[in-house]
Amino acid sequence: MTQEFLSPEGVRTAFRVTGHGPAKVLLLHALTGGPDAADAPGVKGWWGPMFEPGAPLSATAAAVWTPNLAGSCYGSQGPEPRGGWSTRHQAEVLAQWLRAEDLTFDALLGGSLGGMVALELAVLEPGRFKAVGVIGCGGRADAWLWGASEAQRAILASPSLGDAEAIALARRVAMLTFRSPAGLAERFAAPGELRDWLAFHGKALAARFTRAAYAALLDAMDAHDLTRGRGPLPEVLASMGATLHVLGLEGDMLFSKACVDELIEAAREAGRLGEARWVRSPHGHDAFLIEWDQVKAWLKEVLP
Numbered sequence: 360m361t362q363e364f365l366s367p368e369g370v371r372t373a374f375r376v377t378g379h380g381p382a383k384v385l386l387l388h389a390l391t392g393g394p395d396a397a398d399a400p401g402v403k404g405w406w407g408p409m410f411e412p413g414a415p416l417s418a419t420a421a422a423v424w425t426p427n428l429a430g431s432c433y434g435s436q437g438p439e440p441r442g443g444w445s446t447r448h449q450a451e452v453l454a455q456w457l458r459a460e461d462l463t464f465d466a467l468l469g470g471s472l473g474g475m476v477a478l479e480l481a482v483l484e485p486g487r488f489k490a491v492g493v494i495g496c497g498g499r500a501d502a503w504l505w506g507a508s509e510a511q512r513a514i515l516a517s518p519s520l521g522d523a524e525a526i527a528l529a530r531r532v533a534m535l536t537f538r539s540p541a542g543l544a545e546r547f548a549a550p551g552e553l554r555d556w557l558a559f560h561g562k563a564l565a566a567r568f569t570r571a572a573y574a575a576l577l578d579a580m581d582a583h584d585l586t587r588g589r590g591p592l593p594e595v596l597a598s599m600g601a602t603l604h605v606l607g608l609e610g611d612m613l614f615s616k617a618c619v620d621e622l623i624e625a626a627r628e629a630g631r632l633g634e635a636r637w638v639r640s641p642h643g644h645d646a647f648l649i650e651w652d653q654v655k656a657w658l659k660e661v662l663p
Contacts, residue, residue: 372453
């Protein structure tokens with residue numbers, strides 16, 4: 360069942376709670392994810408295998424809160440802040456919810472955009488999480504990510520394209536950053552095969568997402584910078600009050616290895632680094648949605 364929190368500014372946050380186990384977990388989704396992380400009747404969750412019996416987030420192992428990030432279109436709505444959404448603004452909305460309901464967690468988890476927001480939230484609310492685990496992200500966006508976002512944003516902003524066509528074309532660009540050259544070469548033997556695959560994913564997203572949400576979340580990713588107005592990254596991470604676990608993704612074409620390494624080294628310097636690993640995979644950024652055994656092994660080190 361979907362529940363809601365309404366912030367004082369009128370931003371509505373939709374969330375689900377799955378499971379009844381002893382570990383309390385707050386899980387934040389990636390760019391086009393939402394509250395449905397676990398499989399359910401008629402629903403394929405975006406992290407379903409993590410919730411299977413015996414898995415780290417199974418119903419008997421954990422109770423998992425999965426909110427929809429502000430700016431997304433799966434039940435969250437309300438006025439945008441001036442200048443648009445950023446990961447810090449998104450974290451501030453979540454912080455208001457946690458304060459209002461006095462929620463604390465054993466672990467805060469997020470992948471990709473969700474990891475960026477998780478870092479911001481851990482800094483804003485340092486006493487609410489015993490551990491923080493982020494996947495495939497850094498402490499800031501870099502020029503490569505800005506460029507990938509801008510290519511998609513230009514398509515979304517085109518007045519000559521209808522919503523479905525704009526979303527589908529932008530998603531084709533995104534898919535090339537979600538996967539790696541090695542993975543594509545391994546899978547496709549002819550240009551037509553790749554074109555069909557890109558078209559399939561474009562149409563699939565157009566059927567379930569909105570143009571405005573897509574653009575808003577790209578803006579949020581681009582604006583991500585944990586140090587803005589705060590100081591050097593090690594000092595910021597030291598203020599979190601929680602151990603930071605990091606899972607990098609080999610061959611990631613969206614978040615550069617340099618940014619992930621920067622986060623790991625800053626956490627080590629701050630005395631906050633926990634389990635830091637790299638998923639070995641040809642699938643690039645999407646490996647955290649494919650290489651289930653490796654992700655489960657890391658997650659077991661993060662959770663109590």
